[in-house]
Every structure is written in structure tokens, then in C-alpha cells.
Amino acid sequence: MEYYCKCMCFALIFMLGALSSHATSRTLQDASMYGKYEQWMARYGRVYTDINEKEKRFNIFKANVDFIESSNNDANKPYKLKVNQFADLTNEIIVIKYENVTAPATIDWRKKGAVTPIKDQGQCGCCWAFSVVAAMEGITKLTTGKLISLSEQELVDCDTSSVDQGCVGGLMDDAFQFITQNHGLSTETNYPYTGVDGTCNTKNEASHAATITGHEDVPANSEAALLKAVANQPISVVIDAGGSDFQFYSSGVFTGTCGTSLDHGVTAVGFGVSADGTKYWLVKNSWGAEWGEEGYIRMQRDVEVKEGLCGIAMEASYPTA
Numbered sequence: 001m002e003y004y005c006k007c008m009c010f011a012l013i014f015m016l017g018a019l020s021s022h023a024t025s026r027t028l029q030d031a032s033m034y035g036k037y038e039q040w041m042a043r044y045g046r047v048y049t050d051i052n053e054k055e056k057r058f059n060i061f062k063a064n065v066d067f068i069e070s071s072n073n074d075a076n077k078p079y080k081l082k083v084n085q086f087a088d089l090t091n092e093i094i095v096i097k098y099e100n101v102t103a104p105a106t107i108d109w110r111k112k113g114a115v116t117p118i119k120d121q122g123q124c125g126c127c128w129a130f131s132v133v134a135a136m137e138g139i140t141k142l143t144t145g146k147l148i149s150l151s152e153q154e155l156v157d158c159d160t161s162s163v164d165q166g167c168v169g170g171l172m173d174d175a176f177q178f179i180t181q182n183h184g185l186s187t188e189t190n191y192p193y194t195g196v197d198g199t200c201n202t203k204n205e206a207s208h209a210a211t212i213t214g215h216e217d218v219p220a221n222s223e224a225a226l227l228k229a230v231a232n233q234p235i236s237v238v239i240d241a242g243g244s245d246f247q248f249y250s251s252g253v254f255t256g257t258c259g260t261s262l263d264h265g266v267t268a269v270g271f272g273v274s275a276d277g278t279k280y281w282l283v284k285n286s287w288g289a290e291w292g293e294e295g296y297i298r299m300q301r302d303v304e305v306k307e308g309l310c311g312i313a314m315e316a317s318y319p320t321a
Contacts, residue, residue: 030062033058033061033062033065034058036065037058037061037062040061040083040087040088044085046088057088058088060087060088060089060090061087061088064083064086064087064088064244064248065083065087067081067244067248068081068082068083068248071245071248077252077255077256078252078253078255078274078276078278079245079249079250079251079252079253079254079255079256080250080251080252081245081248081249081250082248082250082251083248084248084250084290084291085287085288085290085291086247086248086287087248089247091242091243091244091246091247098228098229098231098232099225099228101228101231101232103227103228103230103231104231105272105273106270106271106272106273107230107231107270107271107272108269108270108272108282109138109233109234109269109270110269110270112141113141113147114137114138114141114142114147114233114234114269115134115137115138115147115234115269115284116134116137116147116149117149117289118284118285118286118288118289118294118295118296119152119193119286119288120286120287120288120289121152121195121286121287122195123167123195124156124166124167124195124196124197125167125168125169126152126155126156126166126167126169126170127264127265127266127286128155128164128169128170128171128172128175128265129152129153129155129156129159129170129175129265130152130265130266130267130286131172131236131237131238131265131266131267131286132155132172132175132176132179132236132265132319133150133151133152133155133185134234134236134267134269134284134286135233135234135235135236135267135317135318135319136150136176136179136185136210136212136319137149137150137210137234138233138234138267138269139212139233139234139318139319139320139321140210140321142233142321143321144210148187148209148210149187149188149189150185150186150187150188150209150210151185151186151187151188151190151191151192151193152188152193153191153192153193153194153198154185154186154191154200154201154204154205155170155175155178155179155185156197156198157197157198157199157200157201157205158178158182158200158201158202158205159174159175159178160200161178162174162177162178164178166197167195167196167197168197172236172238172265172315172317173215173217173317176212176214176215176236176317176319177215179211179212179319180212180213180214180215182205182208183208183211184208184209184210184211184212185208185209185210185211186204186205186207186208186209187207187209190204190207190209191204191205191207212319212320212321213320213321214319214320215317215318215319215320216317216318216320217315217316217317218235218313218316218317218318220313220314220315221306221307221308221313221314222306222313223301223302223303223306223308223312223313225313226268226308226312226313226316227271227301229316229318230268230269230270230271230281231271233318234267234268234269234284234318235267235268235316235317235318236265236267236268236316236317236318237265237266237267237268237283237312237313237315237316238262238263238264238265238266238311238314238315238316239258239262239263239264239266239283239299239310239311239312240258240259240260240261240262240263240264240310240311241258241263241264241266241310242258242259242261242263242264243256243257243258245257245258246258246297246310249291249292249297250292250293251292251293252298253274253278253280253298253299253300254280254297254298254299254300254309255278255300255309258309258310258311259310259311260307260310260311260314261311262311262314262315266283266284266285266286267283267284268281268282268283268284268312268316269282269283269284269296270282271301272298274298278300279300279301279302280298280299280300280301281298281299281300281301281308281309281312282296282298283296283297283298283299283312284296285297299312
């Protein structure tokens with residue numbers, strides 16, 4: 001099954017009923033909300049092309065704030081949401097080698113030095129590249145003892161001969177194949193991230209800092225198989241991240257509403273059990289450290305559906321050393 005990563009490319013479909021451009025026509029409640037909106041714009045450096053776009057985005061912002069507050073007031077939800085950098089957007093947007101492994105109760109690859117700091121893909125829909133790089137950074141640390149920040153931009157610019165299309169989207173398996181055929185990947189420092197589609201820098205691309213021999217797929221629709229894989233290294237996974245709950249996730253074990261329309265590549269870097277006994281996956285995202293739990297999300301594990309929450313067990317894969 002093929003998919004293209006939508007990532008941060010939330011559809012900018014504006015809500016109906018834009019407010020008047022004159023503050024005097026606003027209700028006191030809207031005026032207060034507009035003050036919050038202006039503060040939010042200043043914090044995130046948001047600038048719009050004209051007053052109409054600003055007003056339409058305000059409507060989206062207001063609806064999202066209302067949704068977040070309503071969700072956080074629901075005592076039955078064990079997770080919290082917060083207003084973040086996405087608040088003015090809608091969210092339209094084989095045999096495993098670890099088969100005989102006995103997984104521990106919990107593991108966090110960050111604590112073992114196999115995870116680089118949180119990165120931010122910005123407005124480029126290349127989550128597939130960030131997912132692949134995080135998994136490769138992990139296996140490189142485990143095999144060489146060195147944690148090296150590798151280049152997502154090299155994949156965006158140079159992995160273009162198959163289905164991968166830079167900021168438009170791509171597939172993790174195809175990216176692993178590119179890295180294997182290319183005999184490695186460069187460092188972030190040597191080939192830095194720009195967040196836009198560019199021309200392949202063949203000189204920088206030829207400088208390989210890490211290599212893999214290939215990749216494997218985790219058996220589909222099996223959280224048990226995924227558990228054994230993650231117990232041994234960070235794993236690339238793809239999920240349905242199209243819901244507002246995911247968009248504005250802030251903290252706690254995520255049990256929110258989501259389907260299996262896979263549209264976002266992330267990396268499973270651990271698993272555990274919360275204080276209340278809820279099992280979870282520890283997932284590294286690429287939306288900056290302000291999103292979620294300092295850039296991470298804990299997603300409920302061992303759910304009733306075989307695909308896992310948000311389809312996390314459907315299309316997992318990992319690089320081989």
C-alpha cells in the first residue's frame with residue numbers, strides 16, 4: 001500500500017462567517033479572543049497577505065481554541081491539548097529478525113543515547129524523511145557507538161527518481177532503498193535542512209557519514225511484532241495524524257480519535273506504561289519541541305484494533321546495519 005505524507009500540509013480551507021474587520025463590531029468575547037489571537041500571531045511571527053485572510057484565519061483560530069478548551073474540560077480524557085503553532089489551520093491535512101526476542105516492560109532509546117534532539121520540518125511535507133533519518137540515526141548509534149545527526153535535506157533534494165517527491169511527500173521504504181543504493185547519508189551539518197525542495201548537491205551528498213545494508217518491514221497489523229522491533233532499535237512508523245486531537249496534543253497518553261488514513265511519518269523510539277497502567281508507544285515527531293511533550297507523543301498501546309491506534313502497526317519498517 002502506498003501513501004504520500006501530508007505532514008504539516010494542513011489544508012487551508014477557511015471556515016464560513018468571517019468577522020467584520022472593525023473591532024467595534026465584535027462582541028466582548030470575540031474582542032478578548034482577538035487579543036489572544038494577536039498575541040499568538042506575535043509569538044509565532046504570523047503575517048497574512050491581507051485583512052480578509054487574517055479575519056478568516058481568526059475564525060479558524062477561535063474554533064480551534066474552543067475545541068481545545070472543550071477537550072481539556074472533559075474529565076474522561078487522560079490527555080491534554082494546547083494552542084500551538086498550528087492554531088490557525090484546519091486539519092484536512094516479511095519475517096522480522098527480532099521474532100524470538102522477549103521485549104522488556106519498557107524502553108526509551110533517548111536514555112540510551114540513540115535519539116537526536118527534536119527537529120522541525122516546518123512547512124515542508126517531508127515527514128517521511130525525518131522518520132527515516134531518526135531510525136537511521138538510531139541504528140548508527142547502536143552499531144558504531146556514535147550518535148550523528150543525519151541529513152533529511154539530502155533525501156528531499158536527491159531521492160527523487162522513484163515515488164519520493166520531497167516536500168510533496170514520500171515513502172519510508174523507498175527512502176531506505178535510496179540510502180542503501182547511495183551507500184550512505186550525509187550529516188545534517190554537511191547538508192543542512194532548508195525546508196524547501198532543492199537541487200541535489202552532489203558534492204555534499206557524496207560525503208557519507210553513516211551507512212545501512214538495507215531495510216526490513218515489520219509484520220503488518222501486529223503491535224506484538226512492533227514491540228519486539230522497538231525493543232531493539234528505533235522504528236519508522238506511519239500514522240493517521242489528521243485529527244484535531246493529534247494536531248493540538250500537549251501531554252498525557254494519547255487515546256484520541258483517529259483512523260487509519262495513513263498520512264504522517266514518525267519514529268517509535270520506545271514504549272512503556274503510565275502511572276495509571278495505560279500502555280503506550282513513545283513516538284518522536286518532527287514538528288518542533290513546542291508540540292506535544294517537548295516534541296514527543298505517548299500513544300496508547302495494545303488497543304483492540306489490530307492496526308494499532310492511528311494505524312501505528314500497519315506499515316512499520318527499519319534499517320539494517
